[in-house]
Amino acid sequence: MSAPVVRSPVRKTLPYPDLRDVSVAAVLRVLGEPLRLGIVRALAQSDRPMNCSSFGLSCSKSTSTYHFKSLRESGVIIQFDVGTSRYSELRDAALEERFPGLLTAILEAEEPAASAEKP
Amino acid sequence: MSAPVVRSPVRKTLPYPDLRDVSVAAVLRVLGEPLRLGIVRALAQSDRPMNCSSFGLSCSKSTSTYHFKSLRESGVIIQFDVGTSRYSELRDAALEERFPGLLTAILEAEEPAASAEKP
DNA sequence: GGCATTGTACGAATTTTATCGTACTACGAA
DNA sequence: TTCGTAGTACGATAAAATTCGTACAATGCC
Numbered sequence: 509m510s511a512p513v514v515r516s517p518v519r520k521t522l523p524y525p526d527l528r529d530v531s532v533a534a535v536l537r538v539l540g541e542p543l544r545l546g547i548v549r550a551l552a553q554s555d556r557p558m559n560c561s562s563f564g565l566s567c568s569k570s571t572s573t574y575h576f577k578s579l580r581e582s583g584v585i586i587q588f589d590v591g592t593s594r595y596s597e598l599r600d601a602a603l604e605e606r607f608p609g610l611l612t613a614i615l616e617a618e619e620p621a622a623s624a625e626k627p
Numbered sequence: 628m629s630a631p632v633v634r635s636p637v638r639k640t641l642p643y644p645d646l647r648d649v650s651v652a653a654v655l656r657v658l659g660e661p662l663r664l665g666i667v668r669a670l671a672q673s674d675r676p677m678n679c680s681s682f683g684l685s686c687s688k689s690t691s692t693y694h695f696k697s698l699r700e701s702g703v704i705i706q707f708d709v710g711t712s713r714y715s716e717l718r719d720a721a722l723e724e725r726f727p728g729l730l731t732a733i734l735e736a737e738e739p740a741a742s743a744e745k746p
Numbered sequence: 747g748g749c750a751t752t753g754t755a756c757g758a759a760t761t762t763t764a765t766c767g768t769a770c771t772a773c774g775a776a
Numbered sequence: 777t778t779c780g781t782a783g784t785a786c787g788a789t790a791a792a793a794t795t796c797g798t799a800c801a802a803t804g805c806c
Contacts, residue, residue: 528739528740529739529740530739531661531736531738531739532664532733532736532738533658533659533660533661533664534659535659536655536656536658536659536664536733537655537656537659537660538659539652539655539659540652540653540654540655540656540657540658540659541652541656541793541794542650542652543794545651545652545655559752559753560752560753561751561752561753567794567795567796568795568796568797569752569753569754569796570753570754570755570756570795570796570797570798571794571795571796572753573753573754573755574793574794574795575794577754578793589753589802589803591752591802591803591804592751592752592753592802592803592804593751593752593753593803594752594753594754606736607732607736608732608735609728609731609732609735610729610732610733610736612728613726613727613728613729613731613732614651614655614729616727616728617650617651617725617726617729619650619651620647620648620649620650621647621648660763660764662764678782678783679782679783680781680782680783686764686765686766687765687766687767688766688782688783688784689765689766689767689768689783689784689785689786690764690765690766691783692783692784692785693763693764693765694764696784697763708772708773708782708783710772710773710774710782711772711773711774711781711782711783712773712781712782712783713782713783713784747806748805748806749804749805749806750803750804750805750806751802751803751804751805752801752802752803752804753800753801753802753803754799754800754801754802755798755799755800755801756797756798756799756800757796757797757798758795758796758797759794759795759796759797760793760794760795760796761792761793761794761795762791762792762793762794763790763791763792763793764789764790764791764792765788765789765790765791766787766788766789766790767786767787767788767789768785768786768787769784769785769786770783770784770785770786771782771783771784771785772781772782772783772784773780773781773782774779774780774781775778775779775780775781776777776778776779776780
């Protein structure tokens with residue numbers, strides 16, 4: 509007779525770079541895309557990891573995969589799988605250490621009054 | 628009899644946007660390009676306006692025109708013509724007001740040890 | 747097992763960016 | 777006025793980024 513097995517859910521973390529190897533230009537480039545910046549804003553407001561489908565992005569599944577991957581590969585987020593979901597989490601502490609003040613400044617920027625800018 | 632005419636050199640400023648109309652994403656995007664970030668770094672270190680040819684950019688004249696124009700149109704620099712030269716100047720005060728801390732954080736970021744990142 | 751859910755990988759198509767050459771303009775100096 | 781310098785504008789091309797569809801894999805639930 510065997511004791512019941514309690515499984516803690518498996519959590520597989522995907523590879524991500526050491527921020528010492530990431531240039532500030534690469535981070536700016538990746539955050540310069542509105543959809544990705546929106547993802548980062550959402551992550552910054554949530555205090556827990558979010559799974560990809562909970563962002564309500566207005567693009568196809570494969571496109572959102574693409575943007576999340578860009579963010580991870582440039583060091584901005586980490587991702588891990590639990591069950592069939594992939595969660596994302598902002599690397600805010602690591603970013604703050606590598607690029608002091610950068611993320612804060614970006615997140616605090618107000619959007620323009622949505623009028624012109626490039627019609 | 629007429630007094631001698633002292634001409635102060637004509638200074639024609641090129642059009643540039645009000646930073647209230649510029650999104651942070653647009654600024655990040657434009658600074659996410661290494662050549663342009665290099666221009667901004669050089670301007671930040673110089674305490675006077677620089678003319679385009681004094682940057683020693685490793686690209687053609689038309690390419691450098693293109694990048695300076697991108698920077699101006701996204702609100703990062705102003706440009707003005709004196710004689711046959713066009714000078715550029717960082718809009719650091721305006722940027723600081725619109726995006727507090729952003730430019731400082733970007734300029735203070737150290738480059739990675741030039742090894743890998745994406746070979 | 748069978749099925750729905752979540753998300754990936756790959757390839758293709760489209761769009762946007764970046765680069766350059768050439769022809770041209772404006773100014774200043776000789 | 778003629779020449780050289782500084783830089784633009786335009787068009788072409790090349791290179792990157794973005795977007796999507798489709799086919800597929802892994803997990804959890806019935």
